[in-house]
Amino acid sequence: MFNYYVAVDWAIANMAIARMTEKSDDIKVIDVPSSIKEMQIYLKNLKGTICLTFEETSTSQWLYTELKEYVDKLVVCDPYRNKLLSEGPKNDKIDAKKLVMLLRAGLLKEVFHSSDKFIELRKIVSGYEDTIKAGVRLKNQRSSMFRSVNKDHKKETELIIDADKFVLGGVDMQIKYYEAEKLRYKNEFARLKKAHPEIKRLCDIPGIADISAVKLVARIVDANRFPNRNSFLSYCGLIKLEKMSGGKSYGKKTPRFCRPLKAVFKTAALAAIDGDNECGDYCKYLIETKKYSDRNARHALSRRIATITYGVMKGNIKYDALKRRNNIERNKMDTSKT
Missing domain, CATH: 1.20.58 (Methane Monooxygenase Hydroxylase; Chain G, domain 1)
Incomplete structure (x- = not known):
């Protein structure tokens, strides 16, 4: 819990600021000309812990950099998820008021931002x-x-x-x-x-060249922001999510994902298939031993390259091609025994 919850609806001409406290449901809203210095002074004058939010826009990274030192927590939220803002009358003060209510209730979907290089x-x-x-x-x-x-x-x-x-x-x-x-x-x-050694390490992964490696580092920035491998694959659009209700499955749905990352891993799979590398061996193993179709084998290879990328970036380690090739050979031997 925080002492103050603050939401900002920022525009070039004006900024609407809504504020709530942890104990009161009263919402104080002001609409003043936009000024980053005035916004910093406003936050600095609040005595106690502060949680600030504003929506993801073209200025959100700049606002994040300018304001993160003045608050205890900063949430850049996904406007796609804020359906409440589209209900009823709409202006900047009303939007800021609804946004601070969602913030205090913990109903905002955070968009990753960082001051990382x-x-x-x-x-x-x-x-x-x-x-x-x-x-x-x-x-x-x-x-x-x-x-x-x-x-x-x-x-x-x-x-x-x-x-x-x-x-x-x-x-x-x-x-x-x-x-x-x-x-x-x-x-x-x-x-x-x-x-950057982080980019160089990714170039060692089969199918990933200089341009793809830079794209990966630029989009992912910090692999630790994903709690596990499946969250990362979902963000890349390489897995689907099952819809369950009342113990019954209603199929699967594709989550919202980062299209450039999906394109990088799909392209990397195509580049690695015909090469003399463990990824090419893995694809052949799926087709010849596991009887995967070409399409399913390519998709599985895309997930494998994404998983390798996730491990390399999260652990800050080099890709060990020999170790992975030995793992594939071990899998082949286990399959032949059964």
């Missing part, structure tokens, strides 16, 4: 992903221009119509810039790998 890597990864999306769009646009006149964009370099030539020239110029920008990011990822 790796949280800044998310900005680089986000910039890289935006660059890749823009490059893919440009290349698709170029391809469609050639297909529209029944030409192969891989073999042809020019178009006949003047308007097409004009547009194609701009697209080719942007693609050239995109390739240079992509190379700049790859060089930065190589530098980050040398600078």
Whole structure:
């Protein structure tokens, strides 16, 4: 329990602040112009333990960094879960009032934030992903221009119509810039790998290269925030959750998950299958001995690579390929005996 529970509905122009105490149900709400200094003074003047919350937005990491030293606990909450805020009339003061009620009742879903150095890597990864999306769009646009006149964009370099030539020239110029920008990011990822042993350790895992390793560290930051392996796999979208009621199963549902992490592990599984590594051996073992379908074997391999990643990051240890290969051989021998 805390002496004060405080909720902030932050906007560029104004901030609505709602406050409750541990003993009283009265809610005090103010709406004032936004000022991080005034917010810090407001918190500093409260005598006792403070629990603060605000919703996950584009400014939440900045607010977290600026305010975490002024409170005993800071909860950045998931707005997707706060259905109460959509009921009835809506303005900033009402939202802050409802948010502080949910905070004191312990009904908020916390979103992970940290002042760890790796949280800044998310900005680089986000910039890289935006660059890749823009490059893919440009290349698709170029391809469609050639297909529209029944030409192969891989073999042809020019178009006949003047308007097409004009547009194609701009697209080719942007693609050239995109390739240079992509190379700049790859060089930065190589530098980050040398600078951070955590990234270098992940690169030893089959199927995970420099870019994937940086993405993993940027998204996960601290593996200890997941209580166990299953929580981590659920966050990565690699397992489904069973729906039970009255002792009866109603199937399984896919939890909300981090799509970039799922993409990394799925891609890593595809890259590791044909390689001379323990992950490739494991996939063959599932197909040949356990009679898994190719699809199920790939999915199982994705979970295995994710589990290895979780162990390496949580324990700050190197990946031991020989030990894992021996484990697979031991499993094969146990299967043949039975």
